[in-house]
Amino acid sequence: MSSTPTTDAVCLAGFEWATNDKGQNPCLLAAYLEGACGSGYWNVPALPEGNRYNPPNANQTNVCLCSSVTYNALSLCGNCQGASYVTWPAWKINCAPDVVTVGE
Numbered sequence: 001m002s003s004t005p006t007t008d009a010v011c012l013a014g015f016e017w018a019t020n021d022k023g024q025n026p027c028l029l030a031a032y033l034e035g036a037c038g039s040g041y042w043n044v045p046a047l048p049e050g051n052r053y054n055p056p057n058a059n060q061t062n063v064c065l066c067s068s069v070t071y072n073a074l075s076l077c078g079n080c081q082g083a084s085y086v087t088w089p090a091w092k093i094n095c096a097p098d099v100v101t102v103g104e
Contacts, residue, residue: 003039005031009046011080018080027077030070037064044074047083055091066095068102 009027011018018026027044035042047053053074056065064070068088075085092100 003041005035005040005042005044007031007044007046007077009044009077009081011077012082015080018076025077026073026080030073030077033067033070033073034064037062044077047078047081050083052083052085053078055086056094058094061095061099063099063101066092066099066101 005028007025007027007030009025011025011027015025020029024032027046031042031044034044044053056062071088071091075091078085
């Protein structure tokens with residue numbers, strides 16, 4: 001297993017603006033953000049049609065997964081694949097107040 005975050009998700013045409021200056025789409029950026037609290041490795045898989053990324057469950061919560069920055073990147077990752085996404089309040093529902101970070 002690689003120690004580098006990965007994704008096989010591809011954004012649809014029209015979302016080129018969402019790729020950063022390092023050539024990372026929002027899905028790869030989300031993998032880096034999510035992996036920052038662990039081994040550094042995280043994979044954000046492509047979404048099967050009709051699916052979306054689910055909020056962290058109570059056993060997964062940490063400052064990386066409960067960050068609004070991670071939420072925004074992963075929501076854009078889903079959106080750029082043509083999927084829906086949950087709201088920020090729904091995303092952080094299982095996050096304890098001490099691990100919720102907004103804009104960090």
